[in-house]
Amino acid sequence: MKKIYHLANCDTCQKILKEVDAVKQKAELQDIKTENITPAQLEEMKEKAGSYEALFSRRALKFRSMGLHEKTLTEKDYRSLILQEYTFLKRPVAIVGEEIFIGNTKAVTEQLRAALKKKS
Structure with missing residues (x-):
């Protein structure tokens, strides 16, 4: 399975999808x-990532506006927030076989590109 969760209107996500050649690699894309x-999808991501916190984006604009930066969040909170508001998912998230790639750092993008090529 090759699946990438992304935002279609996010320039960074689009740049990464182009860099890793997601369409040519026949990855299923979900905006x-x-x-x-x-x-169920979030649970699968959590199983591969180890925690909901690893999938949670503190950069989301709502993180501060909702005052979440002043609270101590639990795994249950992270799960609930990601399901309520898509912007709380760190993007992009890619699942290639049993591996998961979270975020947009250069290192993660390179690892994702290699994994996609290996699985094609």
């Missing part, structure tokens, strides 16, 4: 703004 993440 999380138009097609919400299901609890």
Whole structure:
């Protein structure tokens, strides 16, 4: 399985999808703004990532506006927030076989590109 959760209107996500050649690699793309993440999909991501916190973006604009930076969040909170508001998912998230790639750092992008090529 090759699946990438992204935002279609995010320039960074689009740049990464182009860099890793996601379409040519036949990765299934899911725009999380138009097609919400299901609890089952989030659970699968969590199993591979180890925690909901690893999937949570503190850069989301709502993180500060909701006052979350002043609270101590639990795994249950992270799960609930990601399911409620798509912007709380660190993007992009890619699942290639049993591996998961979270975020947009150069290192993660390179690892994702290598994994996609290996699985094609």
